[in-house]
Amino acid sequence: MFESPVQQLETRPACWLIRYSGLRAREMPLPSPAMHPIDLSDLMAALRWRYATKSFDTGKKLAPEVFDALLDALVLAPSSFGIQPWKFIVVQDPELRAELQPASWNQPQVTEASHFVVIAARESVAAAQVDDWIAHIAKVRGVPEASLADYRGRMTGFLAAMDDGQKFAWASRQTYIALGQLMTSAALLAVDACPMEGISPPAYDQILGLPGSGYRTVVACALGYRSAQDKYALVPKSRFERTQVVEYR
DSSP: OOOOHHHHHHHSOHHHHHHHHSSOGGGSOOOOTTOOOOOHHHHHHHHHHOOBOSSBOTTOOOOHHHHHHHHHHHHTOOOGGGOOOEEEEEOOOHHHHHHHGGGGTTOTHHHHSSEEEEEEEESOOOHHHHHHHHHHHHHHHTOOGGGGHHHHHHHHHHHHTSOHHHHHHHHHHHHHHHHHHHHHHHHHTTOEEEEEOOSOHHHHHHHHTOTTTTEEEEEEEEEEOBOTTOGGGGSOOOOOOHHHHOOOO
16 A cells, blocks of 8 residues: 555654755765665555546645655756756746646646646756856865866767757756656655646746746646546556567667
């Protein structure tokens, strides 16, 4: 049986609660080699339990600490070169979410969900962003920037081979890595999610004031708790057999 977030917290050791009560996840030291995996049955239960929620219970909201953990999951998402060519926009204003709904094929998740996150990608990645990232790495690791010269060269060489359109396409693909991490993390916390590509990115950009910011909308994700009336919650999960989608070479 899949546990609720409250049940999961109750069964965690005290040190786990302390870990999340102070430092932000991205500021924590690296985990020790003794990191213990979750039970395989718990992982499978969470992934089988999740589905693209079509109707959210408007009376149930994510606890602040739960949503905070999901934001940290986004921040900790991997990306090419680790450069994180994205922006996560948490749309809290009910009026703004109401404006976004017509630009989302009028899907109710936009306004019904507890939280709504828009993921935008950088329109282009220039040398200045590479330099900022190198400076940040050097600061966090306590090393001189000059020691990262080769790494910087590989990044700038990779980016120099693309025009701005190609860079945006590359950055857009990176956002789906973050989206996948968000959805999996939500499932492990018994939080419902709905990834939303059925949106008009240009309309989102205008509503959110993104023109001129250097970012453009790619995808969105609604988060919250499923409505008891959502018929899709009880529909058996349909997937091709592993033999049809997995090859060994």
